[in-house]
Amino acid sequence: MSDLPRLVHETSPTSSSPSDRAFSPSCPFCAITGTYPSVSPISAPDEAASKLDPEKLDPPSFVLYSSEHVVAFLDIMPLTRGHVLVAPRKHRVKVGDLSPDEGAEIGRVLPVLARSVLKAVLPDIPHEDADYNVVQNNGPGAAQVVPHVHFHIVPRPPLNYKYPTTNTHPSSKKKYPRNPQPSGRQATAILFGRGMREDLDYDDASILVDAMRAALKEEWQASLPTPSGAGNTIAKEPSDLDTELSGNGGGSGRRGAWKV
Numbered sequence: 001m002s003d004l005p006r007l008v009h010e011t012s013p014t015s016s017s018p019s020d021r022a023f024s025p026s027c028p029f030c031a032i033t034g035t036y037p038s039v040s041p042i043s044a045p046d047e048a049a050s051k052l053d054p055e056k057l058d059p060p061s062f063v064l065y066s067s068e069h070v071v072a073f074l075d076i077m078p079l080t081r082g083h084v085l086v087a088p089r090k091h092r093v094k095v096g097d098l099s100p101d102e103g104a105e106i107g108r109v110l111p112v113l114a115r116s117v118l119k120a121v122l123p124d125i126p127h128e129d130a131d132y133n134v135v136q137n138n139g140p141g142a143a144q145v146v147p148h149v150h151f152h153i154v155p156r157p158p159l160n161y162k163y164p165t166t167n168t169h170p171s172s173k174k175k176y177p178r179n180p181q182p183s184g185r186q187a188t189a190i191l192f193g194r195g196m197r198e199d200l201d202y203d204d205a206s207i208l209v210d211a212m213r214a215a216l217k218e219e220w221q222a223s224l225p226t227p228s229g230a231g232n233t234i235a236k237e238p239s240d241l242d243t244e245l246s247g248n249g250g251g252s253g254r255r256g257a258w259k260v
Contacts, residue, residue, distance in 0.1 A: 022090040029148040031057065032073055033089040036066045041213075041220045048213055060202055062209040065113060065216060069105040072113050074205050077197040079154050081163065082121030082208060086113055087150040094138040095149055106151070110134065114153050116219045120211035121155045124164055131156035 024030050039051045054060035064084065065072035075083040086109075088102045098106070118130045133154040137144040157163075 024091040024148070027091055027146070027148050029085075029087050029146055029150065030091050032061045032063070033071045033087065035061070036063050036071065038068055039066050041065060041067075041216050045210070045213065049210070054202075054206065054209075060205075062200075062205045064116075064209050064212040065109065067105065067109070069102045070109055072109075074200060074209060075152070076200050078200060079152075079197055080156065081204070082117055082153075082155045082212075084113065084117050084153040084212075085150045086110060086153065087148060092149045093147045095136065096138075098149060110151060112219050112223055113216065116212055116216040117153050118155060119215040119219070120208060121163075122157055122161070123211075125158075131158075 023034055035056050036052055039048050052063045052066060054062050059076065061076075062074040063071060064074070065086075067089075069089055070086060071089055072084055072086045075085050086106065088098060088106065090099075090102070092098050092102065095103075114132065114134060115127055118125075118127055118132060122130050133152060133156065135152040135154065136150070138149075
């Protein structure tokens with residue numbers, strides 16, 4: 001029998017207690033959340049790059065944020081460049097399964113992650129002028145493919161948008177015509193985060209996730225400063241979770257291949 005993680009069926013019994021079923025060995029997102037430890041978003045780039053090394057998984061996983069309760073990573077089959085998934089670390093099938101702490105942290109970091117993703121993907125477009133989706137589905141009838149809670153952040157660049165290169169000066173701002181209001185089937189597809197998907201470009205993803213971490217560090221320091229004398233509770237090492245996931249990766253080692 002193959003040892004590759006496979007998708008669990010939505011019809012699998014779930015517990016009403018958020019403390020149960022913290023890890024599902026057949027869930028591809030649990031393979032990610034069980035592999036990468038908590039890393040402070042304001043840590044040094046080299047430390048983040050080492051702890052969040054994409055090569056710990058096969059295929060690689062590009063993680064931009066990893067805390068006690070929440071992990072954010074690039075979608076392996078993105079709708080657009082910079083398509084990011086935000087998921088609870090523990091295995092939760094639907095939003096109603098989230099614990100109060102998990103729900104609170106997702107609510108706290110989702111706006112910061114959205115701004116960081118847009119700053120990295122569309123650096124020459126101010127946030128107030130940028131278009132993007134934040135989509136979350138519950139159950140197969142609502143188009144949930146992987147039965148592990150996740151929020152999609154999907155940048156929507158202007159038509160014919162040219163992504164800036166590394167040689168582009170960061171202060172170079174261009175005016176792009178706003179995206180037209182979609183209608184009909186196009187509006188429905190955009191609303192529910194549907195469309196043509198492509199395999200993730202690993203070379204581009206490596207560059208992009210570094211840019212996202214840098215943007216997140218800036219946003220974090222500006223928006224969510226740690227009080228003087230207090231520890232960074234939202235990004236501490238998940239020692240309790242490591243114990244709970246004992247034998248399932250728990251933040252170290254290379255895991256099996258996964259495919260969403």
